[in-house]
Amino acid sequence: MKIKPYIPNDNSLAYSVGVTLDRFIKKKQDDFPFASGELSQLLRDIALAAKIVNRETNRAGLANIGGAFGQTNVQGEEQQKLDVIANIRFTRALTKGGEVCAIVSEEDDEVIDLQNNSGKYVVAIDPLDGSSNIDVNISIGTIFSIYRRVTPVGSPIQLDDIMQPGRQQVAAGYVLYGSSTMLVYTTGCGVNGFTYEQSLGEFFLSHPDMKAPSSGNIYSINEGISNSFSEGLAKYIAHCKSKNYSARYIGSLVADFHRNLLKGGIYIYPETKKNPSGKLRLLYEANALAYIAEQAGAEANDGVQRILDIQPTSLHQRTPLYIGSKVMVNEALEFISKKSIIHENQ
Numbered sequence: 001m002k003i004k005p006y007i008p009n010d011n012s013l014a015y016s017v018g019v020t021l022d023r024f025i026k027k028k029q030d031d032f033p034f035a036s037g038e039l040s041q042l043l044r045d046i047a048l049a050a051k052i053v054n055r056e057t058n059r060a061g062l063a064n065i066g067g068a069f070g071q072t073n074v075q076g077e078e079q080q081k082l083d084v085i086a087n088i089r090f091t092r093a094l095t096k097g098g099e100v101c102a103i104v105s106e107e108d109d110e111v112i113d114l115q116n117n118s119g120k121y122v123v124a125i126d127p128l129d130g131s132s133n134i135d136v137n138i139s140i141g142t143i144f145s146i147y148r149r150v151t152p153v154g155s156p157i158q159l160d161d162i163m164q165p166g167r168q169q170v171a172a173g174y175v176l177y178g179s180s181t182m183l184v185y186t187t188g189c190g191v192n193g194f195t196y197e198q199s200l201g202e203f204f205l206s207h208p209d210m211k212a213p214s215s216g217n218i219y220s221i222n223e224g225i226s227n228s229f230s231e232g233l234a235k236y237i238a239h240c241k242s243k244n245y246s247a248r249y250i251g252s253l254v255a256d257f258h259r260n261l262l263k264g265g266i267y268i269y270p271e272t273k274k275n276p277s278g279k280l281r282l283l284y285e286a287n288a289l290a291y292i293a294e295q296a297g298a299e300a301n302d303g304v305q306r307i308l309d310i311q312p313t314s315l316h317q318r319t320p321l322y323i324g325s326k327v328m329v330n331e332a333l334e335f336i337s338k339k340s341i342i343h344e345n346q
């Protein structure tokens with residue numbers, strides 16, 4: 001009996017489909033000799049829920065799952081049916097996965113204690129980002145942050161497990177339900193993007209080792225709230241216009257962030273009269289994207305400090321957000337800090 005060594009056949013008839021997310025996670029796990037596989041499983045649980053939510057978003061118009069749910073969440077925002085569906089799907093997947101002890105969700109007033117004290121991880125999640133765009137078929141997303149609990153496994157969860165600054169994330173990412181569906185995440189060793197191949201039901205590595213351009217010519221801000229812009233910010237926006245930068249604003253944070261991460265640009269949601277601390281939420285929007293941004297060579301700031309250094313004090317606290325290409329964020333910060341100082345001295 002003859003035994004022959006396997007020689008990869010790169011015959012174009014059977015082109016390689018690429019690296020699946022599962023295989024990528026496994027390989028990354030092998031890079032960490034002490035890895036126990038729990039974080040890998042947690043990432044798989046998130047990918048599974050993302051596939052289900054992707055299916056729901058794709059058929060939202062058909063299956064009567066578009067539109068309002070008829071309740072408001074703790075932010076006072078009217079919940080969309082898909083907000084609620086996505087919240088159930090992610091919470092269920094994380095519960096069944098068994099790696100998580102607590103969840104902080106945009107759609108739940110309180111911390112969800114999964115009664116699973118053996119769970120090592122805490123997840124903060126925005127199940128459906130860009131809710132105002134659900135019914136008009138514009139890209140929407142999911143945002144997630146993962147922390148290792150700080151109290152001993154087996155003991156009841158404590159506030160310290162939840163109120164961790166963003167720099168303590170062990171993983172973070174987002175799902176973009178757009179013209180294609182992508183999952184982009186980091187575990188602190190760079191950022192990788194995976195595209196969902198619907199017919200195979202698999203995420204495949206499509207954007208390895210993503211790096212943000214250090215600068216760009218895209219600025220993303222809701223100019224409809226310009227009455228609230230500080231003098232410095234108004235000057236910065238005028239500066240962007242004087243440089244003929246392109247204004248791009250989808251109104252879905254994940255989609256605006258993703259575009260700027262690939263092409264170079266800055267996304268700004270400042271403090272406003274309506275939201276003196278900004279609109280976006282620190283624990284399940286800003287922290288995750290800030291971790292991704294920094295891992296891709298970009299930056300994220302609240303106008304004064306690095307987002308990842310903010311010590312959380314409440315579950316649904318908001319923060320101003322200046323995020324994107326390094327040069328552009330620093331330029332914007334210069335404008336806003338300079339103006340306010342001048343203000344004070346006058």
Ligand SMILES: O=P(O)(O)OC[C@H]1O[C@](O)(COP(=O)(O)O)[C@@H](O)[C@@H]1O
Nearest residue numbers: 126128129130131132222251252253
């Ligand atoms: O309509 P506005 O005020 O510009 O706000 C848009 C921002 O609000 C959000 O929709 C808030 O997120 P949610 O949809 O998860 O509540 C962001 O995605 C988006 O960037």
Ligand SMILES: [Mg+2]
Nearest residue numbers: 126129130285
């Ligand atoms: Mg959101």
Ligand SMILES: [Mg+2]
Nearest residue numbers: 106126128129
């Ligand atoms: Mg949301």
